[in-house]
Amino acid sequence: MKIKLISILFASIFTISSAFTLKLDGSDKYMTKNGKVFFFSHTDMEDIKAENNKVASVLDSKTGKLQIEILIKSFVFKKALMEEHFNENYMESTKYPKSKFDGKIDDIKAIDFSKDGTYKSTVSGNLTIKDKTNAVKTNATFTIKDGKLNGKTVFKIKLADYNVEIPAVVKDKI
């Protein structure tokens, strides 16, 4: 998966040069406001896809604590009507504007932030969608390159766990 360099990453050029000092101070937070979340649902009728690139995330590299915040209205669908239905009927994004993950990287010790490499660890914590919170655990991959950290995780979610109601007539389409 290719990651677009967005404005905030340009700032990193500045911060990377200062990263050494930072570590000495004992500060060790990784953060972004332009993380990406892809939404995907496969059915017999059609695949439903959406992308959100305004995801906020902060990682404390010392404790492994990881928080992700997703603005539901920022999901972009190919079909305008799907986007409207997603916001209006299913996610009720005016009532529940944000979804959150609050958890940790279980094996944070295994990741060496000072050198390039790829690491695997499980991620566990609480996932909140539509004000319903469930404990989740999933595999994640972390890549360190040039002082930047890329993380990838996949959450599989059952609609019923998060209060998303599907009327019988459209059941097979979602």
Added chain:
Amino acid sequence: MKQNFWVFLIIWIGLPNLAIAQTDTTDLMGLLGNNEETEYATATFKTTRLLNGHSIENQAAGVLDFRINHRFGNLNGGTYEWFGLDQANVKLGLDYGVLPWLMVGLGHTNVDKTYDGFIKAKILRQSTGKKNMPISMTYVTSSAVTTLKWTNPNRNNYISSRYSYTHQLLIARKFSNATSIQIMPTLVHRNLVDSLKYKNDVLVIGIGGRQKLTKRMSINAEYYYVLPNQINKIYDNSLSLGLDIETGGHVFQLSCTNSRGMTDPQFLTQTQGKWTKGAIRFGFNISRVFTLRDRK
């Protein structure tokens, strides 16, 4: 039993940031600060029409909307007219979203064998956050041409007499997820009127709104008041009440109205029949959308 899964694939990018000192780890999000964005009001109405007239909604760019409007006869026609069901007036229309703010449409109705076309452009969008705008505003202009045979073929008839034009400013506000109100200052220009006593330019003011009952159903109302001393006294103001039902790509609008015509100048200036006398027509609009052009 089919299992439904929504999959969230999450990729995040992090970078070390100089500005951060050691803080309480329980709310890491606070470190990112508050970046306020503009949030636009969406889905003020379920579809591009309130009932007879336009709502501030446009079809999205690249979306084609096929519309079938149907009005039966008057309810007070009694059993002889099968309470109006023996009569049928139909309008077929095709609307297309050209740009996110621009929509065009064509239609034909059997009422006076009329063709019509419109252009609809968004001017303001209701929003909160960084940009604050309390209302949405849209401009619609339409022209209609009747193609009935001349009632008096022996006199000098001009083709221009068949035309009439409508200009509307739609001003709407979504007050809550369920409630939206719209006002519609309107000008209808008719090239030919029945008598010198009547105005060619008719000012009409409309008010309408919707109240959601469930996520997929809403009650709509629409009233057009013709300012006094402009048109023949035989005509009444148009009042319509309806129910919107949304099912995926379709929107069904069931309505009760005193207007027979479904084209702008017809329901605005030629509505005949009073609700109080039972001159109510049952009708429905069906909208089916087709996405012709995917968004990038």
